[in-house]
Amino acid sequence: MKKYLIRSIVIFLAILLAHTNSLREILKNSYPTNYETKIINPDNYPGTNDFEKLKNAICDVPPEGALIIVPPKVYEGSNLDIPSNVQIIGTQGATFKLSSNATDPFLIIKGKSNIIIKNIIFNGNREGVSYSTSFLIFIDHGSSNILIFNNTFRNFKNIAIASNYSKTSKATSFIKIYNNFFYDGENAPILLRGYYENETFFLRSIDIRQNVLHNVLVNGKIGVAFASKVNISSNLILFSEASLSGNIVIRGCENVLIYNNTVAYSKAIAGILIETSLIFPNRGIFVIEKKSNFK
Numbered sequence: 001m002k003k004y005l006i007r008s009i010v011i012f013l014a015i016l017l018a019h020t021n022s023l024r025e026i027l028k029n030s031y032p033t034n035y036e037t038k039i040i041n042p043d044n045y046p047g048t049n050d051f052e053k054l055k056n057a058i059c060d061v062p063p064e065g066a067l068i069i070v071p072p073k074v075y076e077g078s079n080l081d082i083p084s085n086v087q088i089i090g091t092q093g094a095t096f097k098l099s100s101n102a103t104d105p106f107l108i109i110k111g112k113s114n115i116i117i118k119n120i121i122f123n124g125n126r127e128g129v130s131y132s133t134s135f136l137i138f139i140d141h142g143s144s145n146i147l148i149f150n151n152t153f154r155n156f157k158n159i160a161i162a163s164n165y166s167k168t169s170k171a172t173s174f175i176k177i178y179n180n181f182f183y184d185g186e187n188a189p190i191l192l193r194g195y196y197e198n199e200t201f202f203l204r205s206i207d208i209r210q211n212v213l214h215n216v217l218v219n220g221k222i223g224v225a226f227a228s229k230v231n232i233s234s235n236l237i238l239f240s241e242a243s244l245s246g247n248i249v250i251r252g253c254e255n256v257l258i259y260n261n262t263v264a265y266s267k268a269i270a271g272i273l274i275e276t277s278l279i280f281p282n283r284g285i286f287v288i289e290k291k292s293n294f295k
Contacts, residue, residue, distance in 0.1 A: 038066040042075075051077035061086050070094040070120065078102035078134065084112040090120040090151075098136065100128030105135040105162075111142035111170065118149045124156025126186060132158055139163040139192075141202070142170035148177045156185040165193035165226065168202055176207040183214040193225040196280050201228035201254060208232045213247075216240040221268070225251040226280060233259035240266055246273025252280040258288045 040057050047053035054075050057068060065085030072093035079102075082088070098106050106122065109115060122136040136153055139146060141164050153160040160182055163172060172194065182189035190211070194203020206227055213220055213235070220240025224230050230253055237247045247268045250256055252275075263271040274286065 037064050038062060040066050040068045043071055051075045055080060078106050079104035080107050082107055082109050082112060082115055085114045087116040089118045095121040095123055097123040098125040098129055098134055100125060102129055102134045103131045104133065105138035107137045109143045109146060110140040113144040116147045117151060120151045122151060122153045124185065126155050126157035129157050135159050135162045137161045139172060139175060141168040141172055144173045146175045149179055151180045153180060153182045153189060154184050158187045159191045160185060160189045163192045163203060165195055168195050171202050173205045177211060179210045181212045182216060185216045186218045188219045188221050188223055189213050189216055191223040194227045196226040201226060203227040204229050206230045210234045213237045213240050221245055221247050221249055223249040224253060228254040230256045235261045237263045238265060242268035246270035248272045249275060251275040252277035256286050
């Protein structure tokens with residue numbers, strides 16, 4: 001009996017290790033290197049204000065791709081559609097600010113791929129925004145290979161980074177949210193929800209890593225729902241509230257790795273909350289490597 005138990009434990013650990021390595025390998029995504037085919041400066045484009053110049057610059061991205069260098073200005077507006085094969089890099093102080101009474105997100109990624117957004121300050125203008133759809137970045141169905149890296153999200157009233165979870169036949173995949181700073185917001189900094197039907201997840205391969213959430217007052221959490229192949233690791237959540245939820249929330253997902261996160265001085269009901277769903281009751285192996293730190 002003892003030998004059988006030991007053998008079972010060894011087999012189980014081997015399965016866990018294989019599953020973890022497999023998930024990490026799947027989440028490795030590559031990004032094109034041809035962005036410098038065309039280098040764009042919004043200051044060189046027409047427009048009555050800086051936001052219009054930015055919009056015209058983005059419209060000029062060719063199919064083969066471009067690198068947009070954003071000057072250190074405040075670009076106030078909303079409903080900016082991002083094309084495929086583009087890298088948007090802000091110089092120090094470059095700020096994307098939601099306009100007052102905006103009804104749409106600031107950036108919209110709608111069925112596009114191969115996008116990098118880096119070094120931008122996103123200002124959610126929570127004093128002037130009242131519509132629940134006024135996100136800072138919205139990822140629509142059919143988008144893939146998206147890297148959101150080293151940005152700052154502040155002063156947001158609604159979800160900072162959100163995805164579409166309505167019925168669809170188009171998959172959204174390979175979304176990497178890495179090394180961003182979220183602070184002084186109200187709603188969830190990261191809430192990615194997908195669609196599930198006929199044993200198929202239409203949101204998959206999500207990598208949320210090394211982000212900092214600080215002083216998010218109402219719903220300070222990283223949330224993922226109805227997705228497959230998810231990694232949430234090495235995130236730091238401080239002084240953030242989620243009184244009716246957790247700081248890391250998984251619902252109706254498959255194959256999730258939660259690793260080495262730290263939650264401190266939180267008023268959430270749980271550091272990690274795995275919720276059940278009648279649509280999909282969580283399947284596969286949830287791996288919590290080491291013990292996430294809670295204070």
